Each structure stands twice: as structure tokens, then as C-alpha cells.
Amino acid sequence: MTNATSPDTYKRLLEVKGLQTYFKTDAGIVKAVDGISFTLNKGETLGIVGESGSGKSVTNLSIMRLIPSPPGKIVGGEVLFEGKDILKLSESELRHLRGNDISMIFQDPMTSLNPFLRISTQMIETIRLHKTMSRKEALAKSIEMLKLVGIPAAEERIHSYPHQFSGGMRQRVMIAMALSCEAKILIADEPTTALDVTIQAQILELIQELSKKLDTAVILITHDLGVVAGMCDTVCVMYAGKIVEKAKTDDLYAKPSHPYTFGLIQSVPRLDKAHDGKLFSIEGQPPNVIDLPPCCPFHPRCHKAMDICRTKYPPTKDLGNGHEVSCWLFIDEKEHSHE
């Protein structure tokens, strides 16, 4: 292994390599995630962007091996956490990883907490799953975490039930719970989509602040490129189960290369650019990923589509500085005929 000695290895916390997750449905095989790869470094914040249905949630549930099976199945690839393949872990090793090394918060804080159990019960059990602590110590730790995420009167409110909290407060509780075992990676799946606009910014700020403080790497899933700009070091743009473009955030904004990325950036409302009252939006519907023929799935919506786009999926082209794009526009004739 040449990797083991390179200085990069230290930094690499999570490596996803060629991950494929399919769902068997009556209508056919849904290739929800089809051969995606990315790396998450220590302390880094990685954004995964894409329209709804592009496979963002399935990607992250696959990392945690939480894909409902049947109908879902991880059919290929590797997910290396600190060099160990999560896909090969035993059930008990997996339980040790979940919530301890990698934890998750979900889109809908209204349904993600158990409505039948007190917040205290749910937080204490999480801590005691992974740490040898008495109930009392775990309670103290839980209260401390709730204070950290800005829950007022945490000592009393911890004994409430989830329905006694607002949506924003519940998401704070989820964050507190997710970080209570000092996970190395926090996966946040559209953590603010279900919340009021005014609360959204607060929650994102909280995630950013705490991840810095606790040195937690973050995978932030969103369909909003505007959110990514302020928070992420690196961005993966997903379309129809594939990563179509991957770059450092600054590079992506400076040089959006895939026509889909370009469209996404155009559709973010901006204050510094005048537009004639209209927002750009990508025309057409996101593709159906059932029985997709070999082609660039974006071609029906792409203004620059060429003949080849209809028949073959483009290879990935490295534009330098880790900026990768999968689009025929960047493959010149020579390479092309080489393929």
C-alpha cells in the first residue's frame, strides 16, 4: 500500500470509493447511487448538493449502512473510515461506529426524535451506549450539550418531551445528541429544510461553530447552493446518482464547469447581481433513475448537449486542484476517440 505512507493518509477520515446503492422496485432497478467517490478530510466540511431525488440521502444512509433492505442494497464500492471498510463491519462493530464515530442529523426534526420518550432519556441512552458513564454523569453531560447548542433552562427542559419543543429547538437537540459522543464525522441531511427561514441560518451557524470547536468533520447535504457557499470547504454536485462535479467551493463558484452546476449557481438568488426580477431555473424535470440508459442523464435538460451525450456517460476530467467534472464538453476529440 503506497497510501499508508503518504502524509495524506492522516488527514483522510472517510473515503467513499465507487459506491453503488440500488433499489429493487416493481418498476425496475432504481440506481439511486451509482458509482460515486469522494474523500472527507479531518475537520473538513463537505457539501453534497443536488436536486431532490439525486441520491444525496441514499449516499449518506449507505455510509451508515442504514439503507432499508429490502428494497435497497449496496451493490458495490467501499466506504473507508480511517482506512477500514464500513461495508465489511460486523453488526456489533457497526453499532459501535454509529453515533460514536459517525453521527447523523436528519431533515425533519419533528419526526426524528422519539415522541414517546423524554429528551433526557434519549440523550442519556445515546451517551451510555458509547461511554462508560453513570446515569447521573450522562445526564450532566446531556445538560452540558444542550447548553452548548443554546437551549435555555436546559436543566429543566431536558425532562420535556419532544413535542414541547419548537422545530428549531428540536433540531438543536438532535445536534446536541449527535455530538454528545464526540463523533468524528457529523452527517447533516438537509438539517434546515423543514425549518423557518429565520431559524435556518441559526442552525447552520451552530453546526459550523460546533464543528470547529469540537473538530468534527461535516458532510452537509443540501439542495441549496447558497448554503454551501458560506459553510463548505469542498462541494460535490450530484445528479441522478452520480457526482457530476467536485471542487473546492471557491473554485466551483469561480469556474462552474458542468452545465448543471452552472444552472444551479444561476438559480441562487443573489443580492450583488441585478437581475430583471426573474430567477434563472433549470428547465425540465430531474430524471427518473429507473433503468437509465447509458448516457449523460442531464442531456435532455442541457443547452449544450451533443450527440455523444445521448449515448455514453462522460468520463471524469481533472481540471486541476482537485476540480473534477464529468461532462463531454471537457473531453477533446483525441481523448474521446481513445475511449
Added chain:
Amino acid sequence: MTKYIIRRLLGIIPTLLVIITISFFIIRVAPGGPFDGERALPEVVKRNIEAKYHMNDPLIVQYGRYMFDVLRGDLGPSYRYKDHDVNFYIFQSLPNSMILGAIAISLSIIFGITSGMLAAVKQNTWVDYLSMALAVVGISVPLFVIGPVLQYIFAMRLGWFPTSGWFRSGDGWKTIVLPALTLAFADFATIARLTRSSMLETLRSDYIRTAKAKGMKPSAIIFKHSMKGAMLPIVSYLGPAFAGIITGSVVVETVFRIPGLGRFFVQSSFNRDYTLIVGVVIVYSVILVIMNFLVDIVYSLLDPRITYK
């Protein structure tokens, strides 16, 4: 909560008054009367009897008199059975039906929830198929078939239990086993299916995904995180089911010759035995109303989102 309980208990009274009133009048609207037999009674005799039971008074006067008696706890004389009044027949038979019903419902709860849970957790395995097959039998095969089949196998063939009789009539405790099993079967089936579907739904919910993402063990996920939520539909079902099983076990009481309340349901209707019909209806309503009340209380104990003030 205490306030709520008191308010609910007080609310039972008008409900019952309405039920009594409706059944009092409906039963008298139905054609025929208690003394219209196959052979017409001589005019004089009939008039005498009707005078004795005040049947010639205006209906509203009869109603007032009946209500007055009922409120004092007297359900009146039976129009058919001359030896005793309605209170006697009900108090004699109701405990038998209650005991049988309570045992049957307990059996159906224990076996129904267990097999429903197993079916859900082991979805699409032979455990699932077996318990659901059993449930289909319970739902589709009527009690008057299940009862005799059990009698044939366990009483006549194996001789483990008596074919009929009743332990309170001095026939030994074993008499209760077969009727209780028979009666339990239908509710077992429904509870098993309810538990399975409700458990499956709960296991698919977001908060269970959260519990898995925290690294919890499957057993803790099932018992600590899923049970309460999954039990709510069963609790709602149990109220009316219990009321029904206590009063509606006509078939089982007939098959196993048990002196329960069920037979009065049918006989009193055929006989147009006005007071006995309304008496049985009152008993049934009281049990149903109390059961629904208990369901609401248990529901609020299970689900913290429901609070009664």
C-alpha cells in the same frame, strides 16, 4: 387529569340516558309485543296482563315510570320470565360472561401481540407467514366451527377437557379452557394483524432510523423505542373488543352451554321482552362507555402528546 376523569365520568350519564331512551322507544315501535304468542290470548286475559304491566297508559307515562325505576337501579320485571326480575337474570349471568370474556381477551392480547411482533420483526420469514396464516384462520373461520373442532380434538379425542359445562355450576375449572380459547381466537387474529402492521409502520419511522443511527441494539429499538407507539392502535381496538367479547359471546355460550348474558340478547329480542332487552342494552352500553373511557386514559398514559385537562 383528575378533573378530566370526573368530567368524563359525569359525561357518561347523559350518554346512557340517551341510549336508554332510544332503545325504550325503538323496541316498542317494532311490530308485535311480549304477549303476542302463536295462539292469541283470550281478550280478557290479555287486557288483565296489560293492565298489570301498565301497558295501556300513554307511552310517555310508561317511559317516565321506567326511567324512574332505572335511575333507582331497578330494571323492572321481565315480561316473559315470571320467576324473577331483569336485575336477577343480569346479575346471575353477567359475571359468567365477564370471567369468560376477561380470560379470552387476556389470551388474545398475549398471543396476538407476541405473534404480531414476531411477524413484524421477522417480516417475510416463516415466522411471519405462520402467524399470519393463523390470523387468517381466526378471522375467516366462524366461532361455531372453531368451537366444535376444539371440542372434537381436545374433549372427545384427547379427553383433556370436558365438552361443556361451567365451573361456577360445579363442573370443574377445566370447563373454561375450550370456550376461552374459542372466544379468544377471533380477537387474537385481529390483534396479531394490527400489531404486525402497526409495528412495521413504527419500524419504518424516522425516529427509529435515529435510534439505529445512534448505534442501538435491535432489542432495545423494539422494546424501548417502538413498543409504545406500536401499541396505540391495539389499545383503541381493545375497548370495544372487550365490551363485545363480554356481551356478544352468544355462539360460544351456546356451543359450550355456559349460563352467560349472551343468550338473553337473542332470546329477549325474539320474545319482545321489552324490559330485558333494554336491560341488556344498558349493561352493554355501560361496559362500552367505561371501556372507551379506560382506553382514553391508557392512551394518554402511553402518548405524552395527549394531555387531558
